[in-house]
Each structure stands twice: as structure tokens, then as C-alpha cells.
Amino acid sequence: MSKHLKEAEIIPYLDARLSDAERQRLDRHLADCSACRTQMAEFRALLGVLEEWKAVEPSPAFDAAVRERLRAQPEPLPRWAWLRLRPAWGAALVVLVMVAIGLWQFTSPVPPQEQGSAPERAQVEPTVVPDTAPETASAEGDSLELLDDPVLLENYELLAEFDVLFEPVQADNKKDQL
Amino acid sequence: MEPQVAKTDEEWMLRLQAGDDHAFDHLLGKYRAPVVHFVYRLVREPALAEELAQEVFLRVFRARRSYRPRAKFTTWLFRIATNVALNALRDGRMRRWGETSIDAEDTGPQVAQLSAPGPTAEQRLLEAERARQIRAAVESLPEKQRLAVLLHKYQDLDYAEIAPILGCSESALKSLLFRAYEALRVKLRPLAGAQP
Numbered sequence: 001m002s003k004h005l006k007e008a009e010i011i012p013y014l015d016a017r018l019s020d021a022e023r024q025r026l027d028r029h030l031a032d033c034s035a036c037r038t039q040m041a042e043f044r045a046l047l048g049v050l051e052e053w054k055a056v057e058p059s060p061a062f063d064a065a066v067r068e069r070l071r072a073q074p075e076p077l078p079r080w081a082w083l084r085l086r087p088a089w090g091a092a093l094v095v096l097v098m099v100a101i102g103l104w105q106f107t108s109p110v111p112p113q114e115q116g117s118a119p120e121r122a123q124v125e126p127t128v129v130p131d132t133a134p135e136t137a138s139a140e141g142d143s144l145e146l147l148d149d150p151v152l153l154e155n156y157e158l159l160a161e162f163d164v165l166f167e168p169v170q171a172d173n174k175k176d177q178l
Numbered sequence: 179m180e181p182q183v184a185k186t187d188e189e190w191m192l193r194l195q196a197g198d199d200h201a202f203d204h205l206l207g208k209y210r211a212p213v214v215h216f217v218y219r220l221v222r223e224p225a226l227a228e229e230l231a232q233e234v235f236l237r238v239f240r241a242r243r244s245y246r247p248r249a250k251f252t253t254w255l256f257r258i259a260t261n262v263a264l265n266a267l268r269d270g271r272m273r274r275w276g277e278t279s280i281d282a283e284d285t286g287p288q289v290a291q292l293s294a295p296g297p298t299a300e301q302r303l304l305e306a307e308r309a310r311q312i313r314a315a316v317e318s319l320p321e322k323q324r325l326a327v328l329l330h331k332y333q334d335l336d337y338a339e340i341a342p343i344l345g346c347s348e349s350a351l352k353s354l355l356f357r358a359y360e361a362l363r364v365k366l367r368p369l370a371g372a373q374p
Contacts, residue, residue, distance in 0.1 A: 007356035008349055011330075017337070045370035046363045050331050052305065053312040055215035056224040058231065062210055063203075066232045075240055 002029045005036050014043055187251035195242045202242075205251075206235055212333055213259050219316070219328050220263040230266055234259045250339050256329060257343045264321075308369055315365040323358035330355055 005013070005026060012018050013026050030037050059065075187208070193201035213234050218227035237258050245254075297305070316324055322344060329340045337348045344351065363370075 007360075008352040011352055011355045011359060012337075042363050042367065042370060043359060046359060046366055047331065049308075049366050049369050050312060050316075050327075050362070053219070053309050053316070053332075055218045055332070056227060058210050058214040059228060062214070062228065062232065063206055065228075066206065066235045069232055069236055070239060073236070 002032070004033065005029065005040070010040065010043060013040070014047065188247035191242065191245050191251055192247060194239070195245055202235075202239055205238070209252075209255060210235075213255070216256065216259055216328060216333055217263045219313075219332060220260075220325075221266060222313075226266065230262050231259070234262050237262070249342060252335060253339045253342050256333065256335065256339075260325060260343060311369060312366060315362050318365070319358055319361060323354060323361070326351060326354050327358045327362070 002025070009018065009022065009026065013023065016023075018026065030040060187205065190201045190204050194205070210231070214227055214231040217230045217234070218224060221227050221230065234255070238255065316327060319327065325344060326340060329335045329343060335343075337351050341348045341351045344354070346354065
């Protein structure tokens with residue numbers, strides 16, 4: 001008898017999201033294995049049972065309420081909009097920054113010359129390799145962490161307003177507590 | 179010349195970004211119910227769910243200028259919905275999960291149906307009780323598993339849409355879903371064997 005079904009392939013099998021070859025392999029196993037067949041039948045029944053939990057429908061006034069809230073709550077200005085609104089402020093800020101940089105360069109002491117050449121220092125200083133946690137660690141973690149995907153982050157500027165994204169992950173509360 | 183018609187949600191968002199308010203109506207019409215359903219299943223209170231779902235669309239509208247169509251619109255939308263709902267749960271806008279009796283909560287659709295014509299009163303009570311048990315079983319799952327089930331089973335999103343919402347890989351999501359459904363399979367086995 002072939003190996004029992006893996007946990008990561010049971011739900012895709014029920015969703016019909018496996019390749020033909022994978023599906024045929026699972027079908028062959030299910031034909032031979034009554035335990036897996038029973039388990040699969042129970043999963044299928046469960047998905048049917050879950051249908052019985054109905055949600056409320058939106059009220060007929062939903063769209064009007066959204067529109068009203070859009071009207072009632074003035075749209076916040078983009079972060080740097082005040083610079084565009086008041087060009088003089090923007091120009092003043094630029095001048096201030098340039099003056100600050102100039103002063104800093106003028107007053108900074110010249111750093112003492114370091115001993116040894118760069119390659120020599122490289123031999124002495126240990127290379128620090130950043131820890132990279134395995135992907136499953138965060139996937140199985142308990143909190144919804146700040147998204148790491150820069151592509152998604154580009155669209156998530158507004159999510160910075162939410163507390164949940166910035167909560168530290170509790171080390172002792174890792175398992176599936178989001 | 180015919181105005182160009184957007185085909186995908188991402189294209190509708192770009193039209194909204196370009197100043198076409200009709201695009202917002204389209205997205206609102208398409209996702210009004212899914213967002214309300216999703217938020218309701220998280221917060222359980224119909225009025226709060228409606229208010230929070232409205233907030234989701236407010237945020238979509240206000241983020242239109244910075245929107246970039248690099249990810250699926252549904253991923254973005256349900257990530258916003260997830261955070262709006264979780265923030266509400268955590269900031270005390272409703273009683274915390276588990277602090278109140280599930281039986282005392284939610285006179286939602288199941289109970290509301292009691293006065294509807296159709297099945298007998300006994301049948302409707304039975305259905306309401308089954309729905310209550312299902313809801314309690316889903317709510318007993320750890321939060322990430324619960325979100326995975328809500329997005330997979332009730333919103334019918336695919337793995338590529340759900341995984342970024344939960345911040346995990348697709349393979350990790352499949353394992354997460356398995357564990358969630360396995361727990362539900364055990365808890366709800368009596369219901370699966372006794373259809374109403």
C-alpha cells in the first residue's frame with residue numbers, strides 16, 4: 001500500500017486543486033486504504049456541515065452609510081501634503097537642513113586614521129551572519145506579524161494605523177494564537 | 179468612443195485612483211456582502227459587523243491614491259478587513275471573545291429565522307442549535323486557524339490570496355488549514371453524522 005495522505009494534500013484534494021497526477025495517486029491510495037478513505041469522507045462531511053453557519057446580510061442602507069461617512073469624515077491629507085500646501089515652509093525646511101549639514105561638516109573632528117588595511121581588519125573582525133528563521137516559524141506563529149513582502153507592503157501604508165500589525169510576538173504564546 | 183471597461187478588481191481600483199467614483203460603487207457592490215459576512219463571523223455582532231465593514235470600504239477609498247496593483251485586490255481588501263475586525267476585538271469596542279457566553283450572544287440570522295415561514299418551529303430550533311455549535315467550534319480555534327477557515331471556507335479565497343493575508347507561505351497555509359479542519363472534524367463529528 002502506498003504512503004498515507006499527507007496533511008498538506010488533504011484539503012487541496014477536497015478543493016480539487018491538485019494536479020491530475022497527484023490526484024490519481026491519492027485516488028489509488030484511497031481505494032486501498034480504508035482509514036484514509038474514512039478520514040476523507042469525514043472531512044467532506046465537515047465541509048458540508050460548516051455551510052450551516054450563515055452570516056448576516058448587509059442592510060439596504062449600507063452603501064448610503066459608507067457614502068455618508070465619507071462625506072462626514074474629511075479625508076486626511078497625505079503625510080507631506082503640508083509642504084505642497086505651503087511652499088514657503090518647504091523651502092525653509094530645505095534651507096534649514098542644508099545649514100545643519102554644513103555646520104555638522106564644519107564642526108566634525110577628523111577621525112583618527114585606523115590601524116591596518118581593510119583586508120587585514122576583515123580577517124580580524126568576525127563576519128556576522130544574520131539569523132534567518134525558517135519560513136514555517138512565522139507561518140505557524142501565533143500573531144499576524146507585519147508583512148515582510150515589500151510588494152504587498154507597498155499597498156499597506158494604511159495598515160500602519162492598526163495596532164495588531166505592530167504587536168510584538170509573544171515568545172511563550174507562539175502556537176497558532178495569531 | 180466607448181469608455182474602457184475594467185475587467186479585474188485591480189483595474190477597477192486603478193479607475194478609482196484615476197478619479198472614477200463609479201469604480202468605487204462597483205467594488206462596493208461586489209464586495210459589500212463578502213466583507214460583512216467575514217467581519218460578522220469574526221465579531222458576531224451584526225450592527226458592529228456592518229459598521230466595521232463600512233470602515234473597511236472607507237479605508238479602501240482613502241488608500242486609492244497609494245494603491246499599486248501588485249497584489250490581488252482581494253488579498254488587500256481582506257487584509258484590511260482582518261485588521262479592522264481584530265482591532266475592534268482588541269480595543270474593547272465589543273466584549274472580548276470568551277468572556278461572554280456564546281449562548282447569550284448574537285441573535286443573528288439563525289434566531290431571526292425562527293419567525294420565518296417554512297420549516298416547523300422544532301426544525302428551526304434544531305438548525306439554530308446546530309449553527310450555534312458550529313460557530314462555537316470555529317470560534318474555539320486559535321485565531322490564525324480561525325481566520326484561515328473563514329477565508330477559505332466562507333470567502334472561498336484561494337491559497338495564493340489567503341497566504342499573504344495571514345503572512346505565511348502556501349504550503350504552511352495548507353498545513354494550517356488541515357489542522358483547523360482536523361480539530362473541527364473531531365468537534366463536529368456528532369453533527370456530521372446527524373444531518374437535520
